[in-house]
Amino acid sequence: MKIEEVNNSKKEVSFFFFERVNLMKIEYNLIKTEKNTKARLGTIKTNYGTVETPMFMPVGTKATVKGLSPEEVKETGSAIILANTYHLWLRPGEDIVEKAGGLHKFMNYDGPILTDSGGFQVFSLAKNKKKDITEEGVHFKSHIDGKALFLTPEKSIEIQNKLDSDIAMSFDECPPASASYEYLKNSVERTIRWAKRGKETHRNPNQSLFGIVQGGAYEDLRKYSAIETVKLDFDGYSIGGVANDGESKEDMYKAIDYSIPYLPENKVRYLMGVGEPIDIIEGVIRGVDIFDCVLPTRIARHGQAFTRNGKINLNNAKYKEDFTPIEESCDCYACKHYTKAYIRHLLNTGEMLGGRLLSIHNIRFLIRLTEELREAIKEDRILEYKEEFLEKYH
Amino acid sequence: MKIEEVNNSKKEVSFFFFERVNLMKIEYNLIKTEKNTKARLGTIKTNYGTVETPMFMPVGTKATVKGLSPEEVKETGSAIILANTYHLWLRPGEDIVEKAGGLHKFMNYDGPILTDSGGFQVFSLAKNKKKDITEEGVHFKSHIDGKALFLTPEKSIEIQNKLDSDIAMSFDECPPASASYEYLKNSVERTIRWAKRGKETHRNPNQSLFGIVQGGAYEDLRKYSAIETVKLDFDGYSIGGVANDGESKEDMYKAIDYSIPYLPENKVRYLMGVGEPIDIIEGVIRGVDIFDCVLPTRIARHGQAFTRNGKINLNNAKYKEDFTPIEESCDCYACKHYTKAYIRHLLNTGEMLGGRLLSIHNIRFLIRLTEELREAIKEDRILEYKEEFLEKYH
Structure with missing residues (x-):
């Protein structure tokens, strides 16, 4: 099969062994809330079948869950897996993934895939936070060859549209754990403006888009962030800024507790970067549906x-x-x-x-x-x- | 399960999913010889079923074919795999493999396993060939920690008996490709004496033992080595010294041609360390049954x-x-x-x-x-x- 053929016949590629069951955005269905806590039992209808929540999602940063075949990943009972926008943007590049027929075909995974926005990687690579993080986007250097790069909310969404993951993330500002209230406040406001810009750019009708709630361990900031993000009407909501660089467990639980009350019942809730068993349990009890780490x-x-x-x-x-x-x-x-x-x-x-x-x-x-x-x-x-x-x- | 239980109930270990079909030495069965060449079609009856020859055997030096699961190895159509006596002697040690219930259980491979004798590794580690190689055995230094070690024909067989592979190799002297006629002559004679000592030590009734023909690219030495080794009556015969350190293809083909006529028709013939496609084809044409690389x-x-x-x-x-x-x-x-x-x-x-x-x-x-x-x-x-x-x- 030649590249041209792949491009001309994305739907007919018979070389691979799977097929989408749907072409749609995800649908969350709340089955029940536990009697004594906020823990939720639910399902997510995806392009590759219906999966149950609470759920842990293994990470395949560079379009491979390190060391495992897709069959091995599935055999663990995994459903959604993650891939990383920043890493795939650099290598092999989103255009190659698109030409391959999207991320599922590229990596031979016939299950739902979620892509992060690249926000976390980009902020950890931006050396001078004040100078490098602008309203337009983030200037930083490639971790591979030091090349100067610039990522914007629009570009992150465009890349994810091409990767053709099932769930895309808004491009958010990921502040350090040590950030001041003032820094966090500005960061929350910018993240909302960026979420809006990303949503306006989003073009893939088969891909859901999540908004991300930030605001550290401050009740008013989390509340504000959640309410304003929900106003933009996303397909699901993430709680970010809890696993960036050594946030305490107490701050993580606060971040969840302060965000959850303002998130709609009929949308999935995703706690980003959390994978310690006890934190998954605490997250579920507080009303979180999905986790990755x-x-x-x-x-x-x-x-x-x-x-x-x-x-x-x-x-x-x-x-x-x-x-x-x-x-x-x-x-x-x-x-x-x-x-x-x-x-x-x-x-x-x-x-x-x-x-x-x-x-x-x-x-x-x-x-x-x-x-x-x-x-x-x-x-x-x-x-x-x-x-x-x-x-x-x- | 505790170690003691494994030791006391080797046959009843239910933790693993396979079983031997036989407890016996291998039996080679010649089906036909090709009309225009010496190429042979045959089968080998093993403790894990009957396999066909000519056959290529993948190498799992340290009790794992690098990067692959046993299921993946089998899915390639592989039958016999190799493991390495020297490496397993050092890590984890033959006693641990024996306590695990043998190499098959240790590495979860329910197919036939062949172990080399350690000869090749030991000779490449012996720095001063003249001083380190004695009639008794070979002095050399561990490649891991430089510890002084001594391997003898008896010790090699004892280790292989404990590893419980299906096919063991005699401990031979592996001369360098550049060795003189005189060196090779002495080496051939010593290899025969060592083969005899090894055979007398061999105790595992379910394990076959192969003799190894040496003699470089010299017709008289190969003939002598083959005839004298066959006199010792092994369960199969290897042709060694063709893939030690850059022997030429011409010398490899000569080594095979000079050895094969003196090997019995009813025993399997193994060309050690050969895996280039063209060399496998040339080996088969010359009457070789099995290969590893x-x-x-x-x-x-x-x-x-x-x-x-x-x-x-x-x-x-x-x-x-x-x-x-x-x-x-x-x-x-x-x-x-x-x-x-x-x-x-x-x-x-x-x-x-x-x-x-x-x-x-x-x-x-x-x-x-x-x-x-x-x-x-x-x-x-x-x-x-x-x-x-x-x-x-x-």
């Missing part, structure tokens, strides 16, 4: 595994002759077929399969956590579930 | 892929917008689901999936080559097949 794959590459008793490090010599799986109770591919002793051997000898098995386990761990949270909501026992979980998890 | 996975990690038109490098910018598979005609997982443009993107961004997809393709390429060679033998057209292959492969 690089944590499960990142700690896997360093030899760490989530377990019900907390994280363990498989590099540890004590696992040398431990012929049990990572977790006896886990149903993931790694736990069904491999021992700690073997995984330790793989890590110890620098073999790729080690990080891959741990990534599978860690993603499955968080997916199972959300599966159990959904059950707990059904049974109105989410606070009990939290207590039981915390009793073991250290 | 790190080549398909090694070049994959550097971005190279085998194709019918020769090797290509997917790092090349010309594949940036090439939305065709590596090979249109290939039935591997990588070619069925991914484009050159995507694989290039993965390589370009350092993503692990890139090398993994290329490894799958390259192994499948060599497996398909042997599948086609088997067909060509059936049809007595192996010389035509070679011509057709060479016409395209550059």
Whole structure:
């Protein structure tokens, strides 16, 4: 097949094995709210079938969940995965992804994909915040070759339109955790203006667009940000600025508590960048529906595994002759077929399969956590579930 | 499951999903010899079912075929895989593999496994050949921590007995390609004495043991080595010393031609370390049954892929917008689901999936080559097949 053929017959590409079931924006459906908390059970109808919430979304920054095949990702029970606008803009470039027939075909993932806006990466690369962040957009240097780049709300949306993800994010200003009230106030106002500009630019009828609530741990700023963003009428709402650079757990919970009351019941709520088990539980209890984080794959590459008793490090010599799986109770591919002793051997000898098995386990761990949270909501026992979980998890 | 339980119930380990079909040594069955050449069609009955020859065996040095799961290896059509005695002796140690229930259970591979003797690694690590190589064994330094080590024919077999591979290799002296006739003569005689010592040490009734023919490109030495090794009555015979350090193709073909006439018809013949497509074809034509090489996975990690038109490098910018598979005609997982443009993107961004997809393709390429060679033998057209292959492969 030649490039021209791909371009001329996007719908007929028979080379790949999947097909969209719909061509539409997402639809959130609230099934129930838990009796004692704000925890919500729901579904999201997507272009690739209906998925359940609360949900954890694995991250595939550069159009690949690090080390895993799409089949392995799906086998963990994952539904929506993430990809990163900034990284794909630089390599391979949004035009190549578009020519490939969009991100799904490019990476062979026949499930829903969410793209972030690039905001977080861009702000961490902008060295002189005062000078580099202008009303028009953000000046910064490429992390690959130092080339001067400029990203605007319009450009972020244009890139995401071409990537053809199912859910796009507005381009927001991501302030540092240490930012002053004044800085945050300006940042919130600018983020709303940028959200508006992005929405006006958005052209992809099969792609949903989310607005992002900012405002640090300040009640009035979060309230203002939520109300003004909701006025712009997005397809879903994210809570940002909770996992940028070391925000405290208390500030994260405040940020959620101050934002949630002003978000509409009939739209999905997304807490960006959060993946510690306890934070997912706390987020769900506070009314969050979806979460994403690089944590499960990142700690896997360093030899760490989530377990019900907390994280363990498989590099540890004590696992040398431990012929049990990572977790006896886990149903993931790694736990069904491999021992700690073997995984330790793989890590110890620098073999790729080690990080891959741990990534599978860690993603499955968080997916199972959300599966159990959904059950707990059904049974109105989410606070009990939290207590039981915390009793073991250290 | 505790270590003790594994030790006490090796046969009942239910944690893993496979079982041996037999407990026996291998049996080679010659089906036919091609009309115009010495090429042989055959089968090998193993502890994990009957497999066909000619066959290419992927290498899993440290109890993992680099980057691949056992399921992926099997999906390429592979049967026997290799593991390395020297590397597993050092890490994790043969006692840990034995406690795990043997190499198959340790690495979750329910197919036949062949272990090399460590000879090749040890000789490349022995700095002072004259001083370090003694009649008793070889002194050398660990490639990991420089620790002084000593490997003997007996120790190599004892390690392999514990690893519980299906096929073990005798510990041979691997002379450099530049070795003199005198050096080679002594080396051949010592290798025969070592083969005898190894055979006397061998204790695993479910493990076959192969003898190794050495002698460089000298007709008399190869003849002598083959005849004397066959007298010791091994379960199969390897032709060694053809892929140690840059032997020429001419010398490789001579080594095969000078050895094969003295090997028994009813035993399998293994050309060690050979994996270039043309060398596999030439080896088969000369009467070789099985081959192994790190080549398909090694070049994959550097971005190279085998194709019918020769090797290509997917790092090349010309594949940036090439939305065709590596090979249109290939039935591997990588070619069925991914484009050159995507694989290039993965390589370009350092993503692990890139090398993994290329490894799958390259192994499948060599497996398909042997599948086609088997067909060509059936049809007595192996010389035509070679011509057709060479016409395209550059």
